[in-house]
Every structure is written in C-alpha cells, then in structure tokens.
Amino acid sequence: MSHNQQLEAVTNAFSVIEGHGVDEKALLTILGKWDPLEREAFRKKTPKLFSEDHERNFQRWDDHHVRLLKHEFVRYKNAIVLWAMHPWERDARLVKDALKKGLNAYGVLVEIACTRSSEELLGARKAYHSLFDHSIEEDVASHIHGTDRKLLVALLSAYRYEGPKVKDDTAKSEAKTISHAIKNAQNKSIVEDDEVIRIFATRSKLHLHAIYQHYKEISGKNLDEDLDDLRLKEAVQCLCTPLKHFSKVLDAALKIDVDKNTKKALTRVIVTRADIDIKEIKAEYQNLYGVSLQHKVEEIAKGNYKDFLLTLIARGG
Numbered sequence: 001m002s003h004n005q006q007l008e009a010v011t012n013a014f015s016v017i018e019g020h021g022v023d024e025k026a027l028l029t030i031l032g033k034w035d036p037l038e039r040e041a042f043r044k045k046t047p048k049l050f051s052e053d054h055e056r057n058f059q060r061w062d063d064h065h066v067r068l069l070k071h072e073f074v075r076y077k078n079a080i081v082l083w084a085m086h087p088w089e090r091d092a093r094l095v096k097d098a099l100k101k102g103l104n105a106y107g108v109l110v111e112i113a114c115t116r117s118s119e120e121l122l123g124a125r126k127a128y129h130s131l132f133d134h135s136i137e138e139d140v141a142s143h144i145h146g147t148d149r150k151l152l153v154a155l156l157s158a159y160r161y162e163g164p165k166v167k168d169d170t171a172k173s174e175a176k177t178i179s180h181a182i183k184n185a186q187n188k189s190i191v192e193d194d195e196v197i198r199i200f201a202t203r204s205k206l207h208l209h210a211i212y213q214h215y216k217e218i219s220g221k222n223l224d225e226d227l228d229d230l231r232l233k234e235a236v237q238c239l240c241t242p243l244k245h246f247s248k249v250l251d252a253a254l255k256i257d258v259d260k261n262t263k264k265a266l267t268r269v270i271v272t273r274a275d276i277d278i279k280e281i282k283a284e285y286q287n288l289y290g291v292s293l294q295h296k297v298e299e300i301a302k303g304n305y306k307d308f309l310l311t312l313i314a315r316g317g
Helices: 001-012 022-029 038-045 061-085 087-101 103-115 118-132 136-143 147-158 168-183 194-202 205-219 230-240 242-253 260-273 280-289 293-300 301-315
Strands: 051-052 058-061
Touching: 001 022, 001 038, 022 168, 038 051, 038 058, 058 061, 058 168, 061 301, 087 103, 087 118, 087 136, 087 260, 103 118, 103 147, 103 194, 103 230, 103 242, 103 260, 118 136, 136 147, 147 194, 147 230, 168 194, 194 205, 194 230, 205 230, 230 242, 242 260, 242 280, 260 280, 260 301, 280 293, 280 301, 293 301
Parallel strands: none
Antiparallel strands: 051 058
C-alpha cells in the first residue's frame, strides 16, 4: 500500500461523520507503524481533523471531532458490555439512562415496557431495585411530568396474561371505546382517559392484536395511524407490530444524519433482540426496505463494532 493510500485509509478511519464506529484495524496496522514525521505529515494533510497553530508551530485536533471520536470508539465497548449483561440488568440500566436523558429518550421506556414478556419486565424491575435502591415506577413518576407519566407508569407496572384465550366480544367493545376516545380527543386528551390507559396497560398482547384488527374494521385505518399522542402511538406499535417497530428503529439508526441517541438504538435493538427474534426482524426489515439488515450494517458501520453487530445478527440464522 502506497503512502497516499495509507493516508487515505487512516483519514477514513478517523472520519466519524457517519457515526457508526471506527475502523480500528486501519489505525492499528497503519497509524501504529508511522514514525513522528509520518504522523506530522498526516496532521498537516488533514485540515478537517487538525488546525495549524502557526504561532506555536504545531497541529491541534479539532475539539468537536475529538468529542465525536470518543463516542465512536466507545460504541464497540458499549455493545460488548451490554451483551455480557444479564438481560434484566441490561433493561434496568437502559431505563435509568433514558430517564437521565429526558423526553427524547422516553421511547426506550415504552419499548422495554411493551416488547418484553411479563417475566422479563418483572425481572427488569427486580434488577432496578438491586441496582438503584428505587423502583422503576417511583423513578418514572418522580422524573416524568405531564401527560406521559400516567401512561408510562402503567405500562412499566404491567404483568400481562400471556395465555392463548381472547374474548373477542370484549376486544370488539374495547376497540369501540378507543375509537370513541380518539374522536373525542379535542375535548379530552386520550392519554388522560383512564379506560384507554387500562386497556393498553393490562390486556394481553393477543387481546390487543384483536383490538387492533377490530379497530381497523371500524375505522378503515390502523390504530397507530389515528393516534396523535407519540407515546401511545409507540406503545401500540410495540405491543401490536413489534417486528415493524424494531425494523423502523434500526432503519432510523442506520441513517447518517441523525442524532447520537437515534444512532445508539442500533446497538440496543440488535443486542437485546439477538437471542429472541432477530431472525423475524431481519425478514421484516427486508420486506419493508428491500435490502437485508446485514447488508445495511455492512455498508454503514465500521471496524470491530460492525463485525460484532454482524455476528449478533447472524445468530438468528
């Protein structure tokens, strides 16, 4: 490899605008062997990464780029650490992190509350007790204010029936209740309707699937399409169409120009679903976007982070 090719490879390895990992191999095999003069030449030839201090005669990193690099180098570590954790602890820590980050991260709370089994969610609540000496419910109630609080506390407190029985007449009646609440939303916010909260926080997922189908028969549209409230819309998607939800979250995370919290979902979804339904998520992703999830990760991610994600994705066959 010529010096110009080496320079290009190292520059690309440090170019983290895409925000999906770092090419550690190029840095190890090329940069690690450069002598001081070669490293100086690299700094001088990459003004996007370094600026020249002419008064003091040295090249300094761009501060913003250094901050970006710190995030990118840590992606692989975070993925490995999350993968090694007990699933209960993993979910408990994800909840705690979402509460710290605030409003834009509350979708993670909905995802954990609505895509885990009853035992998995109970386990996360137990782990949260152990780790933080509080309950999830009390921390959600104390950190979250406004209309989201009632819904999120109810969802995270749930222990749903997971058997096969569904009372279809009841599901049809509750679909009508939800339809009426949506039509009356200008008078009363749907997330302030106790009956609607009760239905989504207590009914089994099979029962909610039946409600979802009956609602479409009543209105001609999918339930989540008619909901204006973001958290309730996310809850319906996670409860009724989880594979589509995870596929959409992954697709958003694999875009170049999104914020770091959106990008972090790539690690979260692949790590948390690798042992559960990653095979089904891959099929849904292919169906929605016409490209395999593996190909998209291969195209966008870099280095050890990319290789680890692909290893987890392959677990589903």
